[in-house]
Amino acid sequence: MASQPQPYDPAHGPPASGAPPAEPRGCPAAAGARTAPGAVPLMGPRFHTDLEAVYRDMRRDHGPVVPVTLPGDVPAWLVIGYRELHQVTRDPVLFPRDQGLWNQWENLPEDWPLRPMIGTPQPSVYFTVGEEHRRHLAMIQHALEGVNHVELRRTTEEIADRLIDSFCGAGESEIVSAYAKPLPLLTLARVLGFPDSDGPELIRSLTDMADGGPDALAGFEHALSLMRRLVARRHAAPGADVLSAMLAHPEEFTDEAYVLDLMALTSAGFLPTADWIGNSVRLMLTDDRFAASLSGGRHTVPEAMNEVLWEDTPTQILAGRWAARDTRLAGRTIARGDLLLLGLAGANRDPAAHAPHGADRPRDSNFAHFAFSHGEYQCPFPAQEIAEIVARTGIEVLLDRLPDLDLAVAPRTLARRPSPFLRGMTVLPVRFAPTPPYGGR
Template sequence: MTPEPISPAGTDAPLTAPPPGCPAHGVGVGGLRRLYGPGAENLEALYEELRAEHGPVAPALLHDDVPIWVVLGHSENMQLLRSPSHYSRDTRLWTPMLDGAVRPDHPLMPHLAWQPLCCYAEGDEHLRLRGAVGGAISTIDHRGIRRHINRATQHLVNKFCERGEADLVSQFAERLPMMVMCEILGMPEEYNDRLVAAARDLPKGTETAIESNAYIMDVLTRLTVRRRAALEDDFTSHLINHPAGLNDEEVSQHLRLILIVAYESTANLLANVLRVVLTDPRFRAQLNGGQMTVPQAVEQSMWDEPPFSTVLGYFAKQDAELGGQRIRKGDGLLMGIAPGNVDPRVRPDTKANMQGNRSHLAFSGGPHECPGQDIGRAIADVGVDALLTRLPDAELAIDEDELEWQESISNRHLVTLPVQFAPKSQQDVMAPPAHRTPSQRSSDWQISSPPPQAAAPEPSVPAPAPTPEPIRQPAGLFQRLLRWWRGD
């Protein structure tokens, strides 16, 4: 059964356009623009063309010419996210899925196949699963994790600092998030090159994605079995022990969801922030001059280059109107994070500084807002801060126009970020972060990460024992800051 074409006019009249399947025009059934293949090499530009043609909500086509609405407006995306009575994430409601237009071998099936996870659930089941995930997240010791992020950064930098050159994507941005997530989940011994490669490969829908998924699930299933037999004080144990009573399959599947989403988004975020620092003199000058801290730089990056471009998808539970378009029951909608962040009604000047403004769409919103966003921010804040402290003279080793990206509907990530710097000696990973004297700050980085806000005492992940110190004399402000960083 052929899916009914979407009409941007909100009528049942079919659209006229070049012949279906014409790659030269990047259009398909009903004359709708494709979000893949020839004509869609630059999705950022394509989204702006759709905005100009149709407004804040535009009709388009996914792979195999499956119709989808693209939500381009900031307020329309927020309306989508905050209207669970109208829009669901349950793909079983999607008309093309029901009538067979989305085949089992559809390239986006890894994103579309329904699973018993909190991100697809609704009502009481969503509250049960989301409550378990949120409860486990609330037990994370944020101060301890920040210390671990710093030490993991020092460990990674030690591997290349003496050479005076590095690729900050493959040697840093793709590794730090996995090291941290393995620590949080309670499986630091599982961190290795294969796990990093599998996590990077899984979301891409490649020929090896099934094999990568099997490897990751084997790791997480074994972890679940171990913790079920003997609970410890880590995220996995708290997820298992939550009153919601998740079974082993639910636990391992949610571990995979958290691991992959946290890893992919944070790896992209790290690479994006570092690229801007290395290529944008204005951005770098603000950090150098103290007008911007690393956390503010991270938030700016989430406006300009969010780790995920879109979220696929949301599905209409009933007929509705959104952004002037008639949405039918069973229609699918693509949440447009990147295009929503540059909505001219919200950001008439996309070069304007967005410091202090966290209303970007990078972490979604509504019932399915990312529950682990503070961990992602911490990895980026501490990781970038510690890296630039170690390598204040790092410079891009190639011309900016030689940088390459891999782009898909879900995200756009940097392939490599080669840098060069004066060779540095290795550093004790257990030592507190080095801080320069005022005389050095005129030419080096001036970066800082604010301490976390006070919170009620919660169960925590045990931190490594601190290095023994001599008896302290009355401390000044600098010494007190060092003690706060080290968790003393």
Template sequence: MTQPEPLPLLSLPDSHVDAVELGGPRFQTEPAQVYQELRQRHGSVAPVLLHGGVPAWLVLGYRELLQVTGDAALFSRDSSLWSLWSHIPEDWPLRPLIGEKQESILFTVGEVHRKRADAVNEALFGIDPFALHDRSERVADALIDGFCERGSGDLIAEYARLLPALVLAYFFGFSDREAQEVTHVINDMMDGGETAVRSQAAFYTACRELVAAKREHPGVDATSRLIACSPTGSEEEIVQDLMVMFSAGHQPTAEWIGNTLRLMLTDERFALLLSGGRHSVGWAMNEALWEDTPSQNIAGRWPTHDTVLGGQQVRAGDLLVLSFAAAHTDPQIRPDPAASTQGNNAFLSFGHGVHGCPMTGRESAETIARAGVEALLDRLPDVDLAVPEQDLVWRPSPWMRGLTALPVEFTPAPKTPDEDGSWYSADA
């Protein structure tokens, strides 16, 4: 791990002089070992440096994460509390993740947050679960039709990264063409690279145009319901909340599908059951959340006053980054990391506390992910990796955990006709 050069005008506190960067090659290849080393050196809360040498605290401990996410008064979600904003340049790549001056529900607190969360829940609750499952299967079939006759494919670029967006697009009122465009910018934004700010702007524009269209012509979609249920009717608030709903529904679900398929194609406990072993899909999905949770690290929380957390003195306005991935390997709750997690749903992949993912969102993500995994295995039962497992490459992001590609090969299979003999289409 390297130590990045600090941003201009930014001096490091003594606690972070020897801190390591949250990112770099080892977060791609061996993040669990990095978390273990940080825990051994610092305990359950470790000083780290973000892009440009910006100091933050990484919360590694499971109990400490529950403490932070469960005490909204002491550990606020209000990003305006960050004490370093005056030192952060406008083009800092992590601005979209931290959220300065955003009106998004992610950074609201108290009664304002409760009312906004109620509107989001109402918008999501209106999605019929049976229609969601049906749509997920139809879109999955349409995507598989795009490569099934070839005998090979990339299950990330051609499948996992498209499926949740195309499914959600239908229920939010996006066209499939618009969904594919926003899929690219969301992925880029979450990687936190040099073009993240530009991608966030493109995503914002797409959501604003959709909200304007649904104000003019309301429908039965989630966006129209969000507009109708908004406690203030503010266009900006609705656009920001739509961005959260769509990106939070798509991005982690896409990585969940990809990480589950990788597990089932590389671990003999699952690979041996691929043909007819449908009961193993739920087990693999659960294990993927424990071992390779899509949301590795989330920014952030800000203490409202000086306090001690995990033995570290943190000051009011310090940035806390929540490491769900590290918490899942905390020896205090998993003394034997090799022990099976089957049936254990105590993972933190969907967050915790008042800012955790609503139950409607969790259920929708599971519906889409399970349909995607099962459809792929049903249609291509002999699917196998086309490269050695060690050649698979993880995304260069310390925030999201997912593969850059999952190349596979299989016996070429026919497309799936619908009842009248035409092919299924994602536009159907």
């Protein structure tokens, strides 16, 4: 019998023989079937130490549609081709976000850590299809469109100043935990209607959920409990906030649907925006194209932010789409019920799509990236606007308050959060000249 090819391990490179893994065809694994030979495990240190090489090797060995495994050897396809991802996201009939189609449910343990991320059949904007999805989306968009952008900037500046006041006198700080993470969550929480006192619990529970580790399910349940409590409060006493506008929308939903839509807004707006801030500040502190002008004004901030969306996008992989019927994609046979993961970062890095880092490309005007996904299920435009205002305002206030901000460690020592799904800094230590707090601002 011929020897089977060794599975490709992203932490250690190609098989020892030097030969590429066999190109698996067909469904990576229908319910009860084995994982495809050569499937790439979506875990391992290279996802946060050498990501560029991970996607380069995937593309070399498998092309634009990659057989992968999730924790527990759960099979899926990762779409990293720009054209192929555009094809998947623009066709909600063939590739709906309907997790009820998945052919792996019977193989999953109840404590599978990615359940909160993949979802179970539920009445939320994330996991409904067709007319029901459009009902949820219309309600959410209407509520988000009511957010006053001038007031949002003012709120972001107020919270940013308060956070900076807590460390500006020390001359040093770790700004992921002290600033980049709490700023968008505290701002978003206030916009949605949460009391400020819920902020620390939301940060902790949503971070646990997004990291997909052993505390993911507990974090998900705790965040849901906070949201159920807020829905009950706003039913009794509406306010000038997004949740109250959702409850006042003429289309009626169950309380559980409001809770799940609130979860979608909060989780989608928290860590991606936090990582957008952290990754942009890291770029500006480590890249000479930006670092030389940190104290010279704000003109580099939007350029850095847009480059991050292309090269270092916070949402790397998004779950997901499920094939509604047997089909073909980039030469692969995709079976009905197969899970397709949206490789946003991989598609952004597709050499067929755009010039690589350092080439002559007007990044400040090219917004054709997949950072907010694409198609019917992409991040709603009002939500994109809110994220951009919070992130840009947060970066500008930080640089205005601490104009001599500098990295306190060697860039090579910086570590990423160990997740293939969300890409952000674990820590970002900085130093600066101590300054007095603004006080009662």
